[in-house]
Amino acid sequence: MTSVPHLLLDTLEGLDSTKLKKFKWHLKNDGIASVADVEKADATDTVELMVARRGQEGAVKITLDILRKMEENHLAEQLQDKHKASVSQTSS
Template sequence: MASAEELLVNSLKELVEAELKEFHWHLINACHKRMSKSEMEKADIFDTVDKMMVCFGPEEAVKITVDILRKMNQNNLSEQLENKHKQGQAEGQMKASVPAEADSQQICSK
């Protein structure tokens, strides 16, 4: 299961330089109280994701990224991110629902 950080990095890697700049513009305008233009001006993908994680946490960072990608008409990319994130959450919930003391033989024999 990929972490939220990995999902965001992989999604932003799909953007060309001009699109990343547009992403930063939307991010600054949507979250101007938490992010300044000077912070984002020279930020690369990794700086962007790190800053979003600190400011918003993983869940909100994914949600904001999906919203911005939609505003940019990057609908396929936003859907992929959203679906992978939901899939990761579902896998995490399934793992959390398995009792810690249960071993694989007990689970497989049911």
């Protein structure tokens, strides 16, 4: 079973540096993080920030929402599928 932070990290690592910067821009503009929080944050720091602020399920929702805004639908679908599989494994 893969943990939520690992799923999120794998997803963000699928973004190139320009797209990760855009992802962090959405975090900032959606009021989830401050400029100082995301300015020098890498993918790992960004995952930790989202989980700390919104919890694991909230971080997944935020990530899915932002990926869809960025039209990264393939990554969003992959995350959603992996997350559903992970949740169903823990409840089985």
